[in-house]
Amino acid sequence: MNRFSFNQATAKHWPMPDLVAGCVAAGVRNVGLWREETAAHGLARTTDLVRGAGLTVTSLCRGGFFTTPDRYDDNRRAIDEAATLGAPVLVLVSGGLPDGSRDLAGARRQVGDAIGELVPHALAAGVRLAIEPLHPMFCSDRCVVSTLGQALDLAAPYPAAAVGVVVDTYHLWWDDQVWDQIDRAGRDDRLACFQVADWITPLPAGVLLGRGLPGAGCVDLRRFRSAVDAAGYTGPIEVEVFHEQLWTRPGRDILDAAIAGYRDHVADGSGP
Incomplete structure (x- = not known):
């Protein structure tokens, strides 16, 4: 369990003091x-x-949304918040197309330029910016970065110490190129964060809320674990x-279920 990390979103309605006490217990x-x-x-x-x-804070979510106005100052604040918490990683969700635009390539360039503007501040704060690709169904309104390869291309112009990528199984399980891109991320020292959730069907009406605990869906989570390990990632999972249905349960029940799912479907069984 040394690498297991419980993301706060999994028990969204668990008050912060109870979350911390539950994790310790x-x-x-x-x-x-x-944030x-x-x-x-x-x-x-x-x-x-x-x-x-x-407790160690493994990541802070989230910065980004670079295709909307006035995001620079908010992202600087997000970097400072991560530094205060001791979080080594700030997760970035890029944002969707600007209002009225159909220029997807231009929106991705805008994201890359915006990240570049934040690099000096991130380096000074000791916080790594982690670009998270989201499933393509979120491309128009939430994230114009849809594949790990696109995220790595955006990170490439900047120091690896400042800009990395997120591997999130829920968003990337469908991509037959993901294994080569995970290997590429390892070679380039860009693996900053690894998040696991399962893909369940049928999807609920609110697709964003369609994740499942490990083992509840169809994702080969252990293959992802093996791939990031082979690429040299030794950080938190x-x-x-x-x-929404998960969030109705008591926080400690959710945490226990997350631990069980991690042990049964993510951990390799030969170590922590």
């Missing part, structure tokens, strides 16, 4: 946090809470699931 040492919940509890209070409990 379950022997979980790593958490992924979200909205951190702000609601207070950045300083959250920082003191997780540090006092001995976050279980990050969005599902």
Whole structure:
């Protein structure tokens, strides 16, 4: 369980103090946090809470949405928040097409340029920007970066210490090129974050909330685990699931189910 990280979104309605206490009680040492919940509890209070409990913040979600106006200052704040929390990674969701635009290639160039503007601030803060590709069905309104290859192309002009990529099984399981791209990410030292969730069908009306706990769907999660390991990634493995029915359960029940799914369907069985 040394690499297991419980992403806060998996138990969205679990209050921050209860989340931290539940992780400690379950022997979980790593958490992924979200900016909205951190702000609601207070950045300083959250920082003191997780540090006092001995927890490590593995990532902060999220920055990005670069194709909308006035995102530069918000992303600088997000970098600073991650640094305060001790999170080494800020996850970036790029944003969709600008209003009224059909220029997908131009939107991706805009994302790359915006990330470049943030690189000096990220390097100074010691926070790595991690570009997360989302499933193509989110391309128009949430994320014009749809494949790991596109994310790596956007990261390539910048230092690997400043810009990496996220491998999220929910978003990438369908892509037959993903294995070669994971290998490429490893060679280029770009693997910054690894998140696991399953793909369940039929999808609910709110497609964004169609994730399942490990083992609930059709994704070969252990193959992803093996691939990122072979590419040299030794960092945390976050279980990050969005599902309204899951969120109705008590937080500790969700955490226990996430741990069981991780052990049965992600961990390799030969080590932590």
